[in-house]
Amino acid sequence: MDALFITAGDRTQASSRLRVYELLPHLEEAGISTESIAVPQFKSGLDGLWMRSTFASNILWKVLRNDIVFVQKIRFPTWFTQILSKISSTLIYDFDDAIHLAPPGKDVGQDDIRQHNTLIEKSDLTIAGSRELVEYARQYTDEVKCLHTGIPRKKYEQHQNISDLDEDSILLGWVGNPENLHYLSDVEREISEVLERHDNLSLRIITAGTLPIRPFKDREGEDVEYVEWTLDSALADLAEVDIGLRPLRDDEWTRSKGGFTSIVECLALGVPVVATPVSLVKYLIRNRDNGFLAGSPNEWGIILSNIAENPSEIYQMSQEAIKTVSSWRFWTEDTAKGLINIINEEIKKE
Incomplete structure (x- = not known):
């Protein structure tokens, strides 16, 4: 089984490190071949447009070669999510913060909220980091599970x-x-x-x-x-x-x-x-x-x-x-077992 992980950041970003990168060795041991790619910081102007186009093309090409596509805490344009949902064998969306809300001192745009909700709706499964987030996701899908963040x-x-x-x-x-x-x-x-x-x-x-x-x-x-x-x-x-x-x-x-x-x-x-x-x-x-x-x-x-x-x-x-x-099972190996079980259950549905 092959799985592609598209992450919001690299290992220096806590959510990406703990909800993806620390789990990958455990998934490999369970027979799941993994590939990961972090969304870069895009430049502005024409250079940024070229970077975004290249990144999107690269993602779509990788999606076609994987059984599982795992999107971690990213808000894609709705048109891109639509494409992902159509060409992915199994699309999983993971988020561990209320990114439909603005943290204190910040604002969140309606486009950002729409992109987040579309990912929940179009994914085969959504994984939420808390019961509160599960309840939010259930407004847009019945296919949602809770998985807390673990540490190594x-x-x-x-x-x-x-x-x-x-x-x-x-x-x-x-x-x-x-x-x-x-x-x-x-x-x-x-x-x-x-x-x-x-x-x-x-x-x-x-x-x-x-x-x-x-x-x-x-x-x-x-x-x-x-x-x-x-x-x-x-x-x-x-x-x-x-x-x-x-x-x-x-x-x-x-x-x-x-x-x-x-x-x-x-x-x-x-x-x-x-x-x-x-x-x-x-x-x-x-x-x-x-x-x-x-x-x-x-x-x-x-x-x-x-x-x-x-x-x-x-x-x-x-x-x-x-x-x-x-x-409380807050170790990475506990979270990894949960994710492995979730992935195996999704594959069996196919």
Whole structure:
């Protein structure tokens, strides 16, 4: 069986890496021959038109040679989707964000929404990253399944560092895309007050790219540091953190996320997490067991102050954090098994 994966980005883009590229070796072991191609950044003008035409032709040629065409989180022009649906033996569309909505601070055009919905409608199967996204997709198709995002067990096990904390030093950590920094800024005042009161706390922010905002910029060089995210260094940088932070907003965009990967990453490293109880998070994080749930800015201040004064609690939570990832089947091999089963079921329908 041959499968073509068309991805929204390369391995540096989290959704493409975790929902496609990390799964490919497992699919190969299961006898599925895979080929992948990432959508490039197109230039403007005539050069861009030529690039798009060449890319489209290349895709269509590859589609004809594969049994499965897997489109990951891309919005194609509706005419191109129509062609794909007609010439593909089996077309699968995968998305793990509410891309029919605009994330905070951004807009989404009606053409983008129409392209997204057309892909759902014309695909033989849609794979959604959360139950909320499944419900959205069911407006356009009955052929939809849920598959959460997984992370590679071996890579995280290599960086697990479970040890007693030095009570004089507790490193808080936030990791994520720069466009999500506004979530952190929502509790900047409360965290700053805790940092001011407790000398044993410091904060590491791991991100990359152009920063739309820069929370805690007045504290940089004192008890706050920005560390550039890279594919090679991110895990080691995050593994040094003692407590992960994930403030969120309770809105449709957040509730529809396909796995809350930054939280799962921390748990996989044995790092307990303080998070806002939104959607899956309120079940994933068990208060005072593998982390803490902070439902208001005031609770963020209280919880972090308690951590500063009682750091031994964190060590007791580390093993439970790791167990959570296994019990929820958030490892890549679990996701791969799910995808392999889905692909085999689709092939049997043909």
